[in-house]
Amino acid sequence: MATSVFLRRLSQLVDLTDHDRRIVEDIQGATAEVHRGRDVLAVGDRPDHMYVVESGWAARYGLRRNGSRRITGFMLPGDFCGIHSVADMAMEHSIVAVTLCEIRRIRRPEIEKAISSSPVVGKAIWRAKLIDEATIRMWLLNSHNAEMAVAHLLCELHARIEAHLGESVTSFELPITQEHIADALGLTAVHVNRMMRRIADNGLIRYGDGEMVMQNPENLRQYCSFSPRYLHQGDRRGA
Amino acid sequence: MATSVFLRRLSQLVDLTDHDRRIVEDIQGATAEVHRGRDVLAVGDRPDHMYVVESGWAARYGLRRNGSRRITGFMLPGDFCGIHSVADMAMEHSIVAVTLCEIRRIRRPEIEKAISSSPVVGKAIWRAKLIDEATIRMWLLNSHNAEMAVAHLLCELHARIEAHLGESVTSFELPITQEHIADALGLTAVHVNRMMRRIADNGLIRYGDGEMVMQNPENLRQYCSFSPRYLHQGDRRGA
């Protein structure tokens, strides 16, 4: 079998020795498909697995009293969830498959075994979680202006996709609707549409058919003061 | 010496055996004072300690290009920061003492030693971090209405203070200004003031002199649909 996305992500988070690699290969369980719109984990669940997105997009979200939804993070291939299992906690938010997803499930004992026999794996999981947290903090920081928030989110997704692919790209598949973006930014879909039109009319992006094109990603980054440092992408040995 | 706030918090997060307790007592270093307005950690720092607030209030924050500040979380006695040290990462946000704080510093090797010789301590730190994260997600979820956001924040702080004290209270010291609240909620101090007046005029709170009085905390909780589940306060053995 080809190298899993899980293993590849771990090797981006930390420096794995061959020994570490073998340990990870031993524990990674099977993958399963989750259909678009289905919850991977729901509020109240006590996961006994850790999950890794091998392909597709998912989103963390919470529901308000009035039924409206807030997306609090997107999960792209290589991202983890269900770390609640290692702390033996119940989920206080839910995770939904935004597209058809291939999800790897790793049993808690296996994770614990890997962490205890290879501390660097534990460090990788800590890093992934601290990056999650830094990303949410950045969403709070950027929530004061709709146009910049939209642009910033696009930059974030672009940066994460590039990291996953391991190469620079000027266009990528964006398999989410403007309503997803609205739910993520606390805006209405109508307003997100206006902001995206404006950004496009400014010549910074083009989009359609689920594809996003950034003629010049650096221009867009400057436009919204995006600095990818919070994603800790070059941190392998810490930086 | 009396039991440290650190040890007490750990024992609220997980069930500690006497063995665990002894391990923790061995590693906890000294405490130092940090004056109001001083940073405990700043962006770019690579902490080599974990920090525990023994007394006082601190806040995590980030700065925007235009110099405005966003507080992304309050740290009360018993809260941790600098977990970046265990993952060997640089800070992407800062932490400031909001009042005079007594801060415990624990060296990274000591933390690692404690975790490896007592997995339950590691679990406690994971829980604390996942609670941090759940709290930020809740801030995102509640950021769509100023009045409810203010009320919700007050409920959160009340719940956390009660947990720290280990008893129910209807009044507590609130050593932050309305401007801090504004920075935390992404509002202006002027608007926070209006919302707090309104909540007070509705008979739900009284305040002044750095003290907050909730005649009937349950009323306030219902008022803003506050449910403390996300704080995972009763989770000791997982719930």
Add this chain to the structure above:
DNA sequence: CGTCGTTTTGATCGCAGTCAAACGTCGTGG
């Protein structure tokens, strides 16, 4: 007693929400 920090109130402005409707694409079924 004057200054600074904080709270409070008022008047006005503008960003984003709300309501409404048109349009294109796609998949389904008659």
Add this chain to the structure above:
DNA sequence: CCACGACGTTTGACTGCGATCAAAACGACG
């Protein structure tokens, strides 16, 4: 093959929440 409905994008008109600007009141403190 066409009709239909579901879904997503787009645009316009109007509303309202919270920002902004300004200033007064208040208490703590030197």
